[in-house]
Amino acid sequence: MAIATINPTTGVTEQTFEPHDAAEIERRIALADAAYRALRLTSFTQRAEWMRAAADLIEQEVDDVARLLTLEMGKPLAQAKGETLKCAKNMRFYADNAEGFLAYEALENPAAVNASRAGARYEPLGVVLAVMPWNYPLWQVVRFAAPALMAGNTGLLKHASNVPQSALYLGSLFERAGFPDGSFATLLIGSAEVEAVLDDWRVKAVTLTGSEPAGRSVASIAGRNIKKAVLELGGSDPFIVMPSADLEKAVATAVTARTQNNGQSCIAAKRFIVHTEIYDAFTRLFTEQMAALVIGDPFDAATQVGPLATKSGRDDLAELVDDARMNGASILTGGTTPDGAGWFYPPTVIADLHDGMRLVLEEAFGPVATLYRADTREEAARIANQTTFGLSSALWTTDADDEQFFVDELDAGAVFINGMTVSYPELPFGGIKDSGYGRELAAAGIREFCNLKTVWKA
Known part of the structure; x- marks a missing residue:
């Protein structure tokens, strides 16, 4: 895939970029390694000062940065601004909290281990490779970069090939904020070059957000090299609505949860599992509101759903819908690729699914919602857990017993009750x-790429 900005609204190639050659890749790895040896010796206070400066820069440049995100991957401009400002919030969160998260952990009773003093300390690992997707061109990167840099690690970014300008912006941001040269550098390379970079002894770990196949590939390389990996892969998140739910709020949130970022979010609700008592009412309201969404130019303030980011992504989504249609599913709204320029796909609602359809188990990465009827909470949990994914989930209920049941039973990294899944620092x-x-974010996120070193003194 060429490294290029291709406007998804028009299909026009705006700018192309030459990939980095072997010499430039080597130069950037060496620079990142040297920067790590300097950065690890700096204080948390100094790193926090630089991180807050990076947050100031991204806030000052929010309008230009948001336009860049919308140009490269098509999200509505207001959402692009929200993503940009969320990055600044995350930077400040780790500037404020990194030192506490990584504080020395003293053993309260060192005599129990025959010591006068014992405990554990967190130390950075070194250069970490980040392989990142296009759907949140800044946020996906910053949620790794902020804690990694605050811990004293350095980063190499292999971004998606269709967001090169976003990648280059991030590659310069932290240096402009004061971090040592090479602390966070962009590699303009294709997927085929990732293996060689991860094989390099100076690269100590890898984080990847992306597809399941990409995750399997990177994990196998990391495993061969005995290097730490963090993987955030696909999701087909359930959105469960029980009889006691506030139906109007549940429907309104469901529409947003399915169409945010033009439906291209790993943690977007994708499968809507509704109790039979309210299924018909939910389906009617949900379909009406999905059909009423305004599709168009993401730079237009009236637009609620813009184009998909790539032509191949739209083609893949259309294939999933067509497969369901051919196998007997009911298309309640949408479901047809429009004519004209750009990679648009309408908000789509599909019902009457069965196990022979790809949509039942595969991730729909776009504004396509699937509806399931459940007679009991046990059936709802079974449907929710039937995919191989387990990223997040949402539950709508005011019944305390139902709430506890689903918190216990759902196979997911998170359960959001009476709201949609959102990532918070x-x-x-x-x-x-x-x-x-x-895990990313919170204390867990900054500790992922640290060595927890035991210290024992007689």
Whole structure:
């Protein structure tokens, strides 16, 4: 895949970039390794000063940065601004909390281990490779970069090939904020070059957000090299609605949860599992509101759903819908690829699914919602857990027993009750099963790429 900005609204190639050659890749790895040896010796106070400066820069540049995100991957401009400002919030969160998260952990009773003093300390690992997707071009990267840099690690970014300008912006941001040269550098390379970079002895670990196949590939390389990996992969998150739910709020939130970021979010609700008592009412309201969404130019303030980021992504989504249609599913709204420029796909609602359809088990990465009827909470949990994914989930109920049942039973990295899944700096984020392993954000996120070193003194 060429490294290029291709406007998804028009299909026009705006700018292409030459990939880095072997010499430039080597130069950047060497620079990152040297920067690590300097950065690890700096204080948390100094790193926090630089991190807050990076947050200031991204806030000052929010309008230009948001336009860049919308140009490269098509999200509505207001959402692009929200993503940019969320990055600044995350930077400040780790600037404020990194030292506490990584504080020395003293054993309260060292005599129990025959010591006068004992405990554990967190130390950075070194250069960490980040392999990142296009759907949140800044946020996906910053939620790794902020804690990694605050811990004293350095980063190499292999971004998706269709967001090179976003990648280059991030590659310069932290240096402009004051971090040592090479602390966070972008590699303009294709997927085929990832293996050689991860094989390099100076690269100590890897984090990847992306597809399940990409995760399997990177995990196998990391495993061969005995290097730490954190994987945040696909999701087919359930959105469960029980009879006691506030139906109007549940429907309105469901529409947002399915169509945010033009439906291209790993943690977007994708499968809507509704108790039979309210299924018909939910389906009617949900379908009406999905059909009423405004599709168009993401730079237009009236637009609620823009284009998909790539032509191949739209083609893949259309294939899933067509497979369901051919196998007897009911298309309640949408479901047809529009004519004209750009990679648009309408908000789509599908019902009457069965096990022979790809949509039942595969991730729909776009504004396509699938509806399931459940007669009992046990059946709802079974449907929710039937995919190989386990990223997040949402539950709508005011019944305390139902709430506890689903918190206990759902196979997921998170359960959001009476709301949609959102990533917060304060809460750990990640999945189980084929959705990956490891955690980002909160204290867990900064500790992933640290050596927990035991210290014992007689």
